Amino acid sequence: MMHSISGNIWSWINPWSGLYNRFLKSVCLNVTFPQQIGCIPAIVIFIAFYAFIIADIAPDDPARLSNFVLGYVVFTFIGLIVFGAERWFKQVECFSILFSFLAQLSPFKILPNGGGWRIGLPGWQALENRNITITQALFLLSVLGSGSFDGVNETFWWLVQIDINPLAFPGRSAVVWQSTFGILGANILLYGTFAICIWAGLKLINLQSSHGEISDVASVSFSELFKMLAISVLPIAAVYHASHYLTTLMVNGQYLIAALSDPLGNGSNYLGLENYQVTTGYLNEIASVRRIWLSQANLVVIGHIIAVLMAHYVIAKHYNTWKDVVIFHIPVAIFMATYTWFGLWLLAAPKGA
Numbered sequence: 001m002m003h004s005i006s007g008n009i010w011s012w013i014n015p016w017s018g019l020y021n022r023f024l025k026s027v028c029l030n031v032t033f034p035q036q037i038g039c040i041p042a043i044v045i046f047i048a049f050y051a052f053i054i055a056d057i058a059p060d061d062p063a064r065l066s067n068f069v070l071g072y073v074v075f076t077f078i079g080l081i082v083f084g085a086e087r088w089f090k091q092v093e094c095f096s097i098l099f100s101f102l103a104q105l106s107p108f109k110i111l112p113n114g115g116g117w118r119i120g121l122p123g124w125q126a127l128e129n130r131n132i133t134i135t136q137a138l139f140l141l142s143v144l145g146s147g148s149f150d151g152v153n154e155t156f157w158w159l160v161q162i163d164i165n166p167l168a169f170p171g172r173s174a175v176v177w178q179s180t181f182g183i184l185g186a187n188i189l190l191y192g193t194f195a196i197c198i199w200a201g202l203k204l205i206n207l208q209s210s211h212g213e214i215s216d217v218a219s220v221s222f223s224e225l226f227k228m229l230a231i232s233v234l235p236i237a238a239v240y241h242a243s244h245y246l247t248t249l250m251v252n253g254q255y256l257i258a259a260l261s262d263p264l265g266n267g268s269n270y271l272g273l274e275n276y277q278v279t280t281g282y283l284n285e286i287a288s289v290r291r292i293w294l295s296q297a298n299l300v301v302i303g304h305i306i307a308v309l310m311a312h313y314v315i316a317k318h319y320n321t322w323k324d325v326v327i328f329h330i331p332v333a334i335f336m337a338t339y340t341w342f343g344l345w346l347l348a349a350p351k352g353a
Contacts, residue, residue, distance in 0.1 A: 038135030137230030166352025239303025
């Protein structure tokens with residue numbers, strides 16, 4: 001979420017660039033990476049990360065998690081040595097791609113070469129991006145689809161669909177394949193639904209044109225609208241992540257502070273935290289839980305408002321007449337409203353896993 005507010009922090013702190021420029025660039029093989037496949041490798045890797053979080057039997061186990069992360073570190077450095085940083089960061093390294101897009105939601109932009117800075121509504125930088133590709137659009141939808149299923153797979157509704165008693169959850173090992181196929185299905189469903197909404201908007205305008213109304217539909221292609229409107233789901237994906245993991249941040253953030261004070265577990269107290277204890281008492285009080293839930297709900301609603309404004313800007317930019325804009329808006333508005341309801345339902349739905 002910091003990227004959505006402050007810009008691309010990852011470009012300063014990622015563990016790849018410095019080591020690559022310092023030690024690996026001179027030995028890079030510079031094998032040509034196929035540009036025609038676009039961001040498909042990043043999509044696969046991102047969904048695989050989410051599948052690990054959702055479907056693995058113990059993703060929080062320290063040894064298991066460290067081995068998984070170490071494998072990704074080795075994989076990334078091999079890719080950098082073979083293909084070079086430019087293509088790898090743009091087509092394969094999913095977190096660099098994700099954070100670069102999230103940074104485009106920031107209302108602030110520092111101009112290069114001491115040119116000052118600019119400020120605008122959240123998302124204005126993303127709307128200035130005219131070079132987005134189809135695979136980048138699919139990547140953005142994958143971020144939303146994976147995050148959405150991360151919430152769905154814990155609900156009573158989902159557990160009932162896969163024949164699991166929500167009140168007697170047998171453990172993660174019993175739902176590995178269901179969760180894996182679930183996240184794949186959720187992304188495919190989102191791709192299809194989003195494409196149908198855009199196709200329906202174009203079809204409605206074509207229908208108007210066939211009845212003698214003048215329309216500029218011929219100047220707008222399906223692929224162009226698909227690419228640009230995919231940017232408008234970025235705020236939804238960002239606030240879903242923030243709202244879904246808010247309580248996790250509130251709890252694990254305390255463990256992080258404790259770990260920073262005693263990183264080696266040898267009794268050190270670098271931060272001077274005497275008798276520091278992690279607490280979750282605020283999750284046992286109705287008043288505090290209500291405040292947390294309302295904060296999550298407000299985040300979801302604000303993100304959807306920004307998404308609707310961005311979608312409206314894109315549509316109005318592509319059509320000259322207000323009638324075309326309104327007509328094309330109908331299926332997109334239904335999609336946005338349905339997703340708003342879905343996001344709020346996820347927050348309120350009982351969880352059983």
